[in-house]
Amino acid sequence: MGISIKKQANYSWFWLLAMLSAVVLALSFAIPASAQDEEAEEPEAAPTEEVQEQITRQDPLWAQFTAARRAIEAERDGVDLTFVRSYRYAQQEYERGIDWICVEDVAESDVRPVYFGFTWTITDLGGTVHQARTSVLPGNEIVVAVCDEVIETGAAAPDTALPAPIEGSGAVGDFELGGHVDGLGANAVSAMRQSGMTWVKKQVRFSVGGGTGTAQSYIDDARNNGFKIMLGIVGWTNEMGDFDNYITQYADFVGQVAALGPDAIEVWNEPNIAREWPEGQISGANYTRLLRAAYTSIKAANPDVMVISGAPAPTGAEAAFPGQVVNDDNFMLQMREAGAGNYFDCIGLHYNEGIVSPTQSTGAQDGYPTRYFGTMLARGANVFPERPVCWTELGYLSGEGMGQPIPPAFAWASDVTLAQHATWLAEAARLSAQSDRVRLMIVWNVNFTRWDDDPMGGYAMLRPDGTCPACSTLGTVMGVSGD
The missing domain is CATH 3.20.20.80 (Glycosidases)
Known part of the structure; x- marks a missing residue:
């Protein structure tokens, strides 16, 4: 599964085996795989490259997490995410493309037209928080955007109010x-x-x-x-x-x-x-x-x-x-x-x-x-x-x-x-x-x-x-x- 930060025109979703993904992520880092930050009692090492490659072939979610860590390490001198304090991820829609808002000073014409993916928020052992976005393209190629600033991606509160329908709000145009x-x-x-x-x-x-x-x-x-x-x-x-x-x-x-x-x-x-x-x-x-x-x-x-x-x-x-x-x-x-x-x-x-x-x-x-x-x-x-x-x-x-x-x-x-x-x-x-x-x-x-x-x-x-x-x-x- 290749990793790319080049301009891409396609995107894909691989959320399959989510339960297996959660187990793999949890066992690998001793941190529950959820959209919430949870602290591990002791930081755990990532699996070896050989084990990691075996997991990656079976679990696209893990592959995206790995790609996000590697991209952050490659872009930021001295950052080592072999051990992490905590992490969380959330499914995201990128309205204008994967780089928009995430990467500073990117021209709108240069924003890659990748509109869906996961946003990974990772805290290293020193307490510094890093963020990256990932998506999988046809052919299993992963596209990554390393964000310059951390953007909050917390889940919305469940809808419990059940607002009353608005009279005539669906009677619009040719619909x-x-x-x-x-x-x-x-x-x-x-x-x-x-x-x-x-x-x-x-x-x-x-x-x-x-x-x-x-x-x-x-x-x-x-x-x-x-x-x-x-x-x-x-x-x-x-x-x-x-x-x-x-x-x-x-x-x-x-x-x-x-x-x-x-x-x-x-x-x-x-x-x-x-x-x-x-x-x-x-x-x-x-x-x-x-x-x-x-x-x-x-x-x-x-x-x-x-x-x-x-x-x-x-x-x-x-x-x-x-x-x-x-x-x-x-x-x-x-x-x-x-x-x-x-x-x-x-x-x-x-x-x-x-x-x-x-x-x-x-x-x-x-x-x-x-x-x-x-x-x-x-x-x-x-x-x-x-x-x-x-x-x-x-x-x-x-x-x-x-x-x-x-x-x-x-x-x-x-x-x-x-x-x-x-x-x-x-x-x-x-x-x-x-x-x-x-x-x-x-x-x-x-x-x-x-x-x-x-x-x-x-x-x-x-x-x-x-x-x-x-x-x-x-x-x-x-x-x-x-x-």
Whole structure:
């Protein structure tokens, strides 16, 4: 894994194996790996170079910490960070680039366009505090900025006040709201209207040789209830072996669907993970080949259909599962490099791992960037600044009222209350509308009930007792008075 302080145009996130990272960091320095300074009883030596290299290959977070220490030592005469008194780190978004504010006297034109990373605050044995920023680029190259002054990066206090939604604050410009439904029954339609939704989303599974009857029924159902409709069209990985031929078949199908008159088509779903794309073939470049053909076919059949790129799954597990996962930010960079910006009208994004208010940029205990609304918005918006954003899946998981505990794999959401679920959805709609970047927000979800290893029902606006707290909060920000 190389280390660079040269000008770079790309960035990446590797927050995978966070629990292992915490253990490694804690054992290596006898200091808990958290966003808080804690003093060790005795300073510990860093591992030997050989051991350190073994750790680095497995743990990108450790690699960034090592790179930060080395860069500080290289820039400052006499500084030795083999032993440290304490350290802390925090996930950060760098609005104007990694060097901005951190490096003094840097011209704005020379600020490297790296917008996400970790900020490391390290106290040496003499009590001097040093700070550096790190980020990982495609190819596992680490970029480092050594800060001239220490900038406070403390975590924000948890959001407990749950501010009331502001009337009409989401009714801005062309922004529209919708929901992903498991059928448009009377309760779902009522909830959507009360929430100010004008769009409905349904997913269509394309099978080679299959027809468009399902898509037609979804379109008819939406029209009969007064909604615009987005169709997410995704295929089966076991049919994609002959990829060139498959691209043609998929493109033909989405063109046929476009001719039926939907308002938008999302081309695939989460193509950066092996559940939705063949293992070993996952890349933004491969996806762009499919996207290009689909876009051409859709526009030829119906130029009024909005084409949305398939939203990648929010993840940082690329290094842990090579061939099975590509980090969402890496994936979109690969798309850009392959020319994908010419083949969609709106960049599709997902945000479904939030555990703090969308107004916060810090405060999640695990520090994963996928926890933060602003970070996830910027991950796509900054890569394709010339295109609007469409949230094709945005939701908050709450197990409150579900009758059984949240499944272990989703334990990160155990503390999210139903009141937070409702308030945060409204805040996300308001922030999206006022961002001047978001065209459409599809809430995941309106009325799914599944509650097992995939707890869809915990994301639902309509709860098991028939209530819909989010209907009121969303309706307020969207400026509607109810059904």
